[in-house]
Amino acid sequence: MLGRGSVWRVRGAWVRFLHMRFKWALCALAVAALWPPPLPRGEFRRSPPRPPPSPTPPRVTCLVVTSPQYHEGRARHVEVTWSQKGACTHLIFLTTEPHPNLPTIRLSRYASYDELWGKVLDGFLTINSTASEWFLKADDDTYLVSHNLLTLLQEFDPSQPHYLGLPLVYSLLEGGRVEYNSGGAGYVLSRAALIKLQAASHPLCQTPGHTHFEDVNMGLCMRALGVGVSETRDALGRPRFLPCPPWDLLHPALVSDPKYTWLQRLSKHPFYFGPEHLSDLAVTFHEIRDPRDIYLLHYLIHDLYPLPPNASRPFTPTPTPRLTTP
Template identity: 40%
Template sequence: MFNTDVKKFQLLPQHLHEGENNRIAVHLQENVRVLCWVMTSPKNLKTKAYHVQATWTQHCTHVLFMSSEETDFPTVGLNVTEGRNQLYRKTTAAFQYIYEHHFDNADWFLKADDDTYLVLENLRLLLSKHNPSKPIYFGRRFFPFVKQGYMSGGAGYVLSKEALRRFIEGFKSGNCTHFSDLEDVALGTCMETMKVEAGDSRDSDHRQTFHAFPPDYYVVRKLKSPRSWYLSYDYYFNEEGPQCCSDLAVSFHYISPQKMYELEYYTYHLRPYGYKFRFDPDFSAKNNVSLRENVTSESGGP
């Protein structure tokens, strides 16, 4: 029998390698609390949700699987109708449940589909640079339909504590309604109405971290073809090819169960021999600045 309570984060032994320094990852895990909720359905529990539970959600501070029915999987039953045209009602019901039962368990609240893969360590790095008491949310920012942009539903998005509070207040006050079946557009409209900022989740080289499709959609440059429609939705111009995606990518969507395990392996196990593992890019950047200053000083430059 599965326990229907939230599952607390445990650092999995198989993800540790001899001599590897995970000090900063552990520090972020302890100080950047992320509640992950996964949108699933009764028919997807064995085919999708089980594999999400076995892979990336093990790295969340807390995790909840949201469905129309309560089961021993475990899932939280939201008492909503299943179906694509019910996704926004399901989303608002899930956030309402979290606000009422788990608001104090985390500082950031991540929504993901049951075919989305996320790297929580990279997400925590992004979030560590922001205050959860500020009304802000992050994801793959698209530009049609909402003035400040909105976050792709498939790529996953994460609300700060204050953003979640304002989202719930929007429905209590009547400022936000179920005016559309399009989950991400409707949520983005409510965020803008409630003055929640659409944050920039790109890395320091302006490469995307959240992705609405699998890696090959972006990494493989499509020669002699018009620009892909999904790239034309991007709020920021995005390259195709190897420079498309951040080295600190957070999410990919439309990931099959098999690909979940592949990405888990690539993320936590694969290492190129002869390279020092770049576990702290900010530290590396500071080191490079110091090195340049030292070289300039020793060479007698200004």
């Protein structure tokens, strides 16, 4: 039999062992809480085959809204990545101060967020309408998928007034609703729509604007000029201009996240999250603010060598010579 001292030593050892196991369990729970659960993997659906691209792609003038505090951290990287792929025939930054690494700048006297409508309107009113067939407005934290933009634009006639983007609906304080395209996701005017804007004398197409929101003001102006929001969803009904990063759009649970209640409330069409709802023809992603994310997307979209259609595993186009030893 064990003496009383031995019994207490055994009990003490068990207590220390159980205490240690409990601490390990708590540590494991804490570590697990740091890692999100695996995403439910929906099936990514491809759009139906499309006609081959035109040998002469449309010309696009891109207006990028920025500010001096974002010249280094955002605008410079937009200039490097967008200019490499050639979607923008002309790339113009709308800002309030010059910068040596931004070659084409349109200086504006409008500096604050509340004056954004004035800055954007100035940009559209002062560009040459004959320089391009299409005119894109985007922010300095918008990522542009160049070839998908050109693919989309070939579906439309620039000689007709078109207003392309992610359609949202805004309820006016005085009653009524207006359809407009999200400014963050970017929107595009055809040459015909731009000509109408540049010739407009309607008060809704002038400063200070009817609301504090630049994109809503553009929607009101376009409606006053008889230019409606054009359909830009892909053949499977998925939006192509996207107001948030792809890593958020992949997560189905974010459909009810408070961060995106505005999107559910304002979107003209039901907006879904998850891989099966992401278009393979996406034109833009918004809120890409870290330069590392800009270059990561640029690499994955433009530089990473994809598998050919129907391939099931990596391949090498030509056999690799086998090394032989003498």
